[in-house]
Amino acid sequence: MLKPVGNKIQHYFKLHPIMLFLICLSFGTAILIILTVHEGRFRMMPSYGNFNENVVSYPFSNFRNLVMVAGHSVYKSSSCEKVDKEDAWYLESYQKHPGQAATFIKHIQNGVEITANDDKALLLFSGGETRKNAGPRSEAQSYWVAAESKGWFGKQDEVKGRALTEEHARDSFENLLFSVCRFRELTGTYPRNITVVGYDFKEERFVHLHRSAIGFPESRFLYLGTPSTQNARESALKGEALVRSQFQEDPYGCSGILRRKKLGRDPFHRSIPYPNGCPEIEGLFRYCGTAPYPGSLPWAQ
Ligand SMILES: *[C@@H]1O[C@H](CO)[C@@H](O)[C@H](O)[C@H]1NC(C)=O
Numbered sequence: 001m002l003k004p005v006g007n008k009i010q011h012y013f014k015l016h017p018i019m020l021f022l023i024c025l026s027f028g029t030a031i032l033i034i035l036t037v038h039e040g041r042f043r044m045m046p047s048y049g050n051f052n053e054n055v056v057s058y059p060f061s062n063f064r065n066l067v068m069v070a071g072h073s074v075y076k077s078s079s080c081e082k083v084d085k086e087d088a089w090y091l092e093s094y095q096k097h098p099g100q101a102a103t104f105i106k107h108i109q110n111g112v113e114i115t116a117n118d119d120k121a122l123l124l125f126s127g128g129e130t131r132k133n134a135g136p137r138s139e140a141q142s143y144w145v146a147a148e149s150k151g152w153f154g155k156q157d158e159v160k161g162r163a164l165t166e167e168h169a170r171d172s173f174e175n176l177l178f179s180v181c182r183f184r185e186l187t188g189t190y191p192r193n194i195t196v197v198g199y200d201f202k203e204e205r206f207v208h209l210h211r212s213a214i215g216f217p218e219s220r221f222l223y224l225g226t227p228s229t230q231n232a233r234e235s236a237l238k239g240e241a242l243v244r245s246q247f248q249e250d251p252y253g254c255s256g257i258l259r260r261k262k263l264g265r266d267p268f269h270r271s272i273p274y275p276n277g278c279p280e281i282e283g284l285f286r287y288c289g290t291a292p293y294p295g296s297l298p299w300a301q
Pocket residue numbers: 064065120192193220
């Protein structure tokens with residue numbers, strides 16, 4: 001059935017080679033036009049990765065050091081008066097201890113004070129919208145609001161204007177990595193010194209696992225830890241040993257339980273903007289090995 005038709009077409013084009021040429025030409029032109037339009041539309045889409053390259057000045061380009069306070073909870077009270085009280089925070093069952101809220105406030109206060117004493121420091125509260133029942137509020141915003149309600153511990157003039165947020169981290173490794181990216185986004189450079197504020201029992205995890213995973217020099221990395229509540233201590237230490245062993249096996253938190261935990265801490269499906277804002281360390285964001293990241297890093301000595 002098809003063969004005679006094919007033969008007829010072949011015969012027709014033998015008689016009219018110019019017609020064949022014209023058909024091929026218009027076909028090619030159509031494809032070219034489609035591709036051009038498509039690419040034009042692609043180009044018009046805002047690309048924040050490229051955006052940075054065109055910006056000459058950064059809003060916080062005077063700052064050299066990063067002070068990062070890692071979030072542990074989301075503030076849920078509608079009145080701002082009770083940030084010291086446990087019921088103002090969304091707490092997991094393992095966090096429900098008297099005095100827990102005060103430990104968050106202590107971290108915030110330490111972050112504010114370190115920043116106040118270093119005029120080259122930028123303060124970042126880090127943590128995403130991790131708790132479904134607390135609604136779409138981030139840990140970072142919660143800590144900022146808590147600092148505000150405490151009047152910045154008497155350091156409002158010195159610190160408030162350079163206290164910002166990193167609102168996507170879902171675990172401690174992301175607290176560190178995302179804050180470094182956010183610092184670059186705000187200042188145009190990478191931090192010279194990093195100070196992390198958190199619980200004392202997490203020091204080992206931050207200093208030896210997360211810091212070395214991002215290859216940041218130990219001599220320029222400080223950790224300021226404060227104790228958890230007395231009641232929480234024993235279970236916190238046990239839990240910490242477990243998490244540490246998970247990060248030991250999977251330093252970049254890419255698979256298994258660490259990955260599942262991160263998914264569980266993203267109830268509102270927030271897209272992560274990074275590594276936009278820090279193009280130099282794009283490879284680090286994509287890396288998933290168990291050995292240290294082999295690529296070059298802007299802070300390597
Ligand atoms: C970083 O920390 C070191 C050691 O505390 C200090 O000597 C240095 O001045 C700091 N760098 C900056 C840029 O503040």
